[in-house]
Amino acid sequence: MNRKPLFDAARVLAGGKLIQAQVDDLNKVVDGLSSTQGMTTSRVGINLITSFEDEKLNAYDDGVGVWTIGFGTTVYPNGVKVKKGDVCTAEQAKAFFTYDLKRFEAAVNGAVKVSLTQNQFDALVLLTYNIGSAAFKSSTLLKKLNTKDYAGAADQFLVWNCGGGEVLKGLVRRREAERTLFIKK
Structure with a gap:
């Protein structure tokens, strides 16, 4: 975003000159406007999620004691946790996924x-x-990431590779895919 027109207008309003504190405050406002507010997941992202979160219509233990159903849903939209024996339809699984996706995007x-x-x-x-x-x-x-250390943030994906205190091959593969997507231009 070209900030010059904004700062030119602010200088006019301030009588010709801005002090550093005003410049800093304006930069914070512009940074807030250009943050990720309102972004949604692309088809590429959705496809990647569903490639790792297979559709399961019967609740299953995810391997570390968390009951899961649909495309990785662990808590239903009504706030109730998924439990052993739960079953859903394909339509419900899609609805749960849509709800979960919006929560995580937010x-x-x-x-x-x-x-x-x-x-x-x-x-x-x-x-x-x-x-x-x-x-x-x-x-x-x-x-x-919030300090603009994008490379450092990218490397942190690989840290999240354990489940139940053990390194899991599936999580290693998933984190590598996430990191690769994160650094892709």
């Missing part, structure tokens, strides 16, 4: 304070879909 949009490419956004949603909003919001990845 989490990424709300937490990220820097500009992102579509690929970066998709990779972050894919990660958040898997690790959860709370883990994403407290992650070193997010801290690095």
Whole structure:
């Protein structure tokens, strides 16, 4: 975003000159406007999520004691946790996925304070879909990203490769795919 017209207008309003504090405040406003607010996952991102989150119409243990159904749903839209014995239809699985996707998009949009490419956004949603909003919001990845350390943030994807205290091959593969998408131009 070209900030010059904004700063020119601000100088006129301020009587010809801006002090550093005013410049800093204007930069914060512009950064806030250009953050990820309102981004949605692309078809590429959705396809990647569903390639890792197979459709399962019967609840299953994800391998670390979390009951899951549909395309990786662990909590229904009504707030009830998925439990052993639960069953859903293909239509319900799609509805749960749509609900979950919107939740995780909102989490990424709300937490990220820097500009992102579509690929970066998709990779972050894919990660958040898997690790959860709370883990994403407290992650070193997010801290690095919000300081514009994009390379450091990219490397943090690979840290999230454990389930139940063990490195899992499926998570290693998933994190590599997320990181590759994140750094793709």
